Amino acid sequence: MIDRTRLQSLIEKELQLFEETHPRSKALYERAKASLLDGVPMNWMVKWAGGFPLFVKEGSGAYFTDVDDHRYIDFCLGDTGSMTGHAPTGSVEAIADRVRKGVTFMLPTEDSIWVGEELTRRFGLPYWQVAVSATDANRFALRLARHITKRKYVLVFNYCYHGTVDETFVTLTDGDAHSRVSNIGPAIDPTMTTKVVEFNDIEALEKALAPGDVAAVLAEPAMTNIGIIQPEPGFLDALREITRRTGTLLIYDETHTMSAGPGGYTGAHGLKPDMLTVGKAIGSGIPTAVYGFSHEVAAMIRGSIDLEGADVGGIGGTLAGNALSMAAMRATLENVLTEEYFERNIALAERFADGVQSVIDEKQLPWIVKRLGCRTEYWFRDTAPRNGGEAAAAADYELDRYMHLYALNRGILMTPFHNMALISSQTTIEDIDYHTKVFRDSVEELLA
Ligand code: PMP
Numbered sequence: 025m026i027d028r029t030r031l032q033s034l035i036e037k038e039l040q041l042f043e044e045t046h047p048r049s050k051a052l053y054e055r056a057k058a059s060l061l062d063g064v065p066m067n068w069m070v071k072w073a074g075g076f077p078l079f080v081k082e083g084s085g086a087y088f089t090d091v092d093d094h095r096y097i098d099f100c101l102g103d104t105g106s107m108t109g110h111a112p113t114g115s116v117e118a119i120a121d122r123v124r125k126g127v128t129f130m131l132p133t134e135d136s137i138w139v140g141e142e143l144t145r146r147f148g149l150p151y152w153q154v155a156v157s158a159t160d161a162n163r164f165a166l167r168l169a170r171h172i173t174k175r176k177y178v179l180v181f182n183y184c185y186h187g188t189v190d191e192t193f194v195t196l197t198d199g200d201a202h203s204r205v206s207n208i209g210p211a212i213d214p215t216m217t218t219k220v221v222e223f224n225d226i227e228a229l230e231k232a233l234a235p236g237d238v239a240a241v242l243a244e245p246a247m248t249n250i251g252i253i254q255p256e257p258g259f260l261d262a263l264r265e266i267t268r269r270t271g272t273l274l275i276y277d278e279t280h281t282m283s284a285g286p287g288g289y290t291g292a293h294g295l296k297p298d299m300l301t302v303g304k305a306i307g308s309g310i311p312t313a314v315y316g317f318s319h320e321v322a323a324m325i326r327g328s329i330d331l332e333g334a335d336v337g338g339i340g341g342t343l344a345g346n347a348l349s350m351a352a353m354r355a356t357l358e359n360v361l362t363e364e365y366f367e368r369n370i371a372l373a374e375r376f377a378d379g380v381q382s383v384i385d386e387k388q389l390p391w392i393v394k395r396l397g398c399r400t401e402y403w404f405r406d407t408a409p410r411n412g413g414e415a416a417a418a419a420d421y422e423l424d425r426y427m428h429l430y431a432l433n434r435g436i437l438m439t440p441f442h443n444m445a446l447i448s449s450q451t452t453i454e455d456i457d458y459h460t461k462v463f464r465d466s467v468e469e470l471l472a
Contacts, residue, residue, distance in 0.1 A: 114359030158303025159187025183412025
């Protein structure tokens with residue numbers, strides 16, 4: 025039903041508008057190409073929908089301005105890193121204070137104990153360690169899982185994303201596992217380390233874990249990185265039961281599903297993983313992440329790791345657990361990502377989803393809108409995908425690009441790679457209703 029020729033010409037029109045209205049970003053991008061690969065400090069930053077990235081001046085709460093002095097409502101929020109809102113008042117003073125008092129010592133500060141106790145209260149696991157990124161937390165959780173179970177494989181779900189973790193870049197094609205398309209320089213073929221099955225497929229999971237050679241399943245309790253995919257009733261119970269029965273550790277990655285509540289999806293649904301990882305937002309964007317584990321896992325770690333060699337053993341990191349990240353986590357958990365935060369923002373995310381749904385209904389579009397706590401997104405197919413394979417097959421790069429760019433040119437930043445919006449404490453009802461209006465306008469132009 026989408027006229028592709030019209031879509032192409034609308035993208036061209038929006039690209040031109042973007043270029044005309046962002047001369048300073050364009051000039052900085054041209055200059056940056058001489059010293060930064062592709063003109064950006066991190067390769068994903070060229071993947072935005074315009075012909076070049078916006079260069080940011082500053083952000084506050086739910087908004088930021090670019091170097092051309094345009095103001096944006098930020099629904100991307102650093103793809104979750106700034107889910108707190110930019111420079112949140114509840115943590116910014118504690119962070120600045122800690123910077124003045126010393127950032128890193130390779131010694132613990134008292135804040136780390138407060139953080140450990142609070143993580144236990146929220147997620148239910150008794151022991152915690154700190155890493156610099158969610159990627160690292162996942163890497164360390166997998167290394168520990170292999171070490172203590174003495175098993176070779178890990179299992180992930182098709183089209184998962186858990187950071188730049190070698191073992192996770194495996195996808196299924198016609199039922200066979202392959203190194204993921206665009207996987208850059210894998211040390212070995214990742215199918216040698218990893219089994220992959222579709223999310224919500226209990227039978228395949230049972231079969232993959234039956235030989236008893238999988239150390240751990242690493243999973244988001246609801247998938248978020250190929251669009252939101254909810255677990256079907258009974259799936260997470262089956263996952264827990266089968267992993268337990270086969271002696272496989274279950275690791276939940278709550279980095280994105282934290283949007284479901286103060287204790288993430290795990291807290292909201294009373295899940296009982298053996299290990300849990302979470303990063304990005306928990307330090308208000310200051311790089312930090314945590315991984316937690318049960319009494320049983322802690323006992324196995326203690327019983328099997330030679331502390332003499334721990335500093336070169338492949339987990340940890342010089343900057344991990346530094347004083348700044350501990351102060352940031354403490355202030356964020358204490359004052360920002362609170363019960364009230366989730367209550368307020370989940371209600372606003374419902375309003376966001378309802379607004380998009382009203383346009384979908386009105387225009388009779390074969391699209392859906394999905395929500396996971398304060399995270400919402402729309403998807404260009406008419407039923408919710410059951411798994412990563414179904415979701416990936418529905419990806420529409422051109423339509424994605426048009427919707428992003430149309431919003432961007434009208435002062436709204438959505439999350440790149442998919443049409444996702446996060447709600448921060450400072451996002452207002454007016455911001456959400458403005459998004460609904462812009463969404464409607466973009467659809468009307470498309471269908472005109
Ligand atoms: N886990 C999940 C679920 C993620 O979505 C991501 C990043 N998008 C990561 C881990 C890795 O986070 P980081 O890139 O900050 O290490």
